[in-house]
Amino acid sequence: MATTFADQLRSLPDEALGALIQLRPDLVIPVPADISALAVRAQSRNSVARCLDGLDEFTLVVLDAARLTRAADTALTSVGAILELATGVPEDEVRLAIDRLRVRFLLHGPEDGLQVVGAVDEVTSPYPAGLGRPADFLDPQAAALVADRAKLRRTVLAAPPGARAVLDRLAAGPPIGALTRDAVAEPVRWLVDQHVLVPVSEAGRAPRPDGELVELPREIGMLLRRDTGPLGELRPAAPRPGGPARTQQSADSAGAGQTMEAVRAAEAVLESLAAEPAPVLRAGGLGVRDLKRLAKAAGVDEAGAALLVEITYAAGLLGESENGQNQDTFLPTGAYDLWRATGIAHRWAALARAWLTMSRQPGLVGRRDERDRPINALAPDAERAGAPQARREALAALAELDAGAAPAPDDLLALLAWQAPRRSRGRETAHRDAYTGAALLGITGLGALTSYARLLLTDTGPDDGDPLGVHPEDAHADAVRALDQLLPAPVDHILVQADLTVIVPGPPEPELATELDVLAEPESAGGASVFRVTPASVRRALDVGYQAADLHALFRRRSRTPVPQTLTYLIDDAARRHGGLRSGSAGSYLRSDDEALLAEVVADRRLTSLDLRSIAPTVLVSPRPVARLLGALRENGYAPVAEDAGGATVLTRPKARRAPSRTPRVTEPSGPVLTGPRLAGVVEQLRRGDIATRAARRAPVTVRAAHGQAVPGLTAVQQHTQAMAVLQQAVRDKARVWVGYVDSHGATLSRLVRPVSLSAGYLRAEDERGESLHTFALHRITAAVTEE
Secondary structure (H helix, E strand, C coil), X not given: CHHHHHHHHHCCCXXXXXXXXXXXXXXXXXXXXXXXXXXXXXXXXXHHHHHHHCCXXXXXXXXXXXXXXXXXXXCEEXXXXXXXHCCCCCHHHHHHHHHHHHHCCCEECCCCCEEECCHHHHHCCCCHHHCCCCHHHHCHHHHHHHHCHHHHHXXXXXXXXXXXXXXXXXXXXXXXXXXXXXXXXXXXXHHHHCCCCEEECCCCCCCCCCCCEEECCHHHHHHHCCCCCCCCCCCCCCCCCCCCECCHHHHHHHHHHHHHHHHHHHHHHHHHXXXXXXXXXXCCCECHHHHHHHHHHHCCCHHHHHHHHHHHHHCCCEXXXXXXXXXEEEEEEHHHHHXXXXXXXXXXXXXXXXXXXXXXXXXXXXXXXXXXXXXXECCHHHECCCHHHHHHHHHHHHHCCCCCECCXXXXXXXXXXXXXXXXXXXXXXXXHHHHHHHHHHCCEECCEECHHHHHHHCCCCCCCCCCCCCCCCCCCHHHHHHHXXXXXXXXXXXXXXXXXXXXXXXXXXXXXXXXXXXXXXXEECCCXXXXXXXXXXXXXXXXXXXXHHHHHHHHHHHECCCCCHHHHHHHHHHHHHCCCCEEECCXXXXXXXXXXXXXXXXXXXXXXXXXXXXXECCXXXXXXXXXXXXXXXXXXXXXXXXXXXXXXXXXXXXXXXXXXXXXXXXXXXXCCCCCHHHHHHHHHHHHHHHHHHHHHHHCCHHHHHHCCCCCCCCCCCCCHHHHHHHHHHHHHHCCCEEEEEECCCXXXXXXXXXXXXXXXXXXXXXXXCCCEEEEEEHHHEEEEEECC
């Protein structure tokens, strides 16, 4: 069988062989030595199972029909036999399914002698199309019942209602039913007594007296399927999901708004962790309390916070750092500052790419593992290798629908179950999580796939014009540009209200956002952000180096509305009080030119813990550290500033703690894309390897012995000097010789050539079949034998 299979592959034209490799790329990872090795790999269990995982429901049923119609003596089937069994659907649909199987070489051979690849039976159900084994294989009495068609119909019609319900259930498949060891239910007992069901064992052993399992013979199952056909209900076309239809514009608008919200929430999560790092649990991951705190800070639920934490970690924006107490904490990395300085579209693209490729399933956070322990965010238990592929499958099913289609998740899961039933089985939870994550990130809007997300999902591998990928471009630049056109333009101005609220009518430019972080406190976020100027925020601005004149100029430059007088008074008042007190280390000291102000501080009972005492009319000292002195004074309404030993004001900005930058791990869910020159190169390599292998098999026994192969009657390897003598004579006689040599990779090969010259340590010879000239280093030649 293997030789016949390899000969069929060898006889294929290059286009057909390339089509097989495109449909089954795992066959050339790595590239096999020759076509015989390719044939062995194509019949292996793993490769066949991987190929079957990508087939739709109807094609798998047609493959089951081929398995059912195989002849008992030859194990061959035919296109006609398959068409006869697959009733109720157009013949063209069945032939197309057969062609899909043949081009993948799951079926091979002529139309009247098709053969199923042997590994198919090993990796699929032992009950094709949900039908049991033939009656004559299971039990002689059941075979006799099946042979008498009239008696079989009467027996089935006479079955009690309970027994008929059992028959209908087993006829739908699988045809196996489990029984208790204590007793057999009355309906099943009746069916076993009538030989309609046959007691069987689990692994082909003799049936137990009470029967562990019962099986419905194939012929009876096909009789009970008279309404739906022998193969059951056939669906040659994929089910069309229902649901409302959105306009692409409305879906894009809703999705663009959600992208802004996702970027804002991710930034809020990271800022919260920067202000208060979360400890890493001993078992790994983020604690439940910290997750709740982050959810509150970002304004999302805990599931959304877990998703954002996982995405930012996968994007390299979040990392781990030691806090100096032998405990790791979660902190933003240095990449977060660079990410925050880019536009919203670029920030969203970084999050979306990380979500698509990360091998984590955030939907598992909060659930219980097999040991009934909760799964925490960033914990190892949420790792799932198939998560990237599940997301791609879920979004690809949505992308295949009409633009603006917004089906229900259950309808999409039904579509996925038809497109790849073997692969979708067990992935329903991952697919639901994918749709949930897509909605939170703005990949979908109003349930429909957005136009910029379609560009994001487009495969952008190297094309035929650049097969080596030497001119790489941003794979998602088109998606970023499309989203950028949907987002409101960044604004460089604000609207200051009389109540000291500051409205930003759109996404702020990075420079404006930096200024607002210092000048005001955020109150609400969205399409228009709202901030509030407070005495504490003004004091914070003065602490980092702003002067009162600078703040007045900044608000006049940025505000499109008149600056209210209350804000002017607030700035002037804070600036007048700011720096009125100066502290240093004595422990620490406090000085001021205003003696009355120092007297007020000394008399303030709220500051008794500082143990302040006067050492001069304008100087107070305290044993407490400077930081504590400044903090206590500010908490009680004073506005001191620190100064250095020379009396100069020390400008302070809150120091941002960052975790070490790291390269995010990217998991590509799809296999290699082989097109154009790449595919042609693989096919050519297989052809050349096949030629070399066949040439090696035809080489004389002396050459094969020189390669270390076991040859009867030869006990020694040909001497190198003898090989040189043969080559010298062949140059003089212009005769063809078999040359055995070791290539640069250490492989031993044989080639039939005509030597041209032998000099300077090299043999130059012509290969008449390939019409090429070869050069062999003499020290690599192991044998030389004249062609007989």
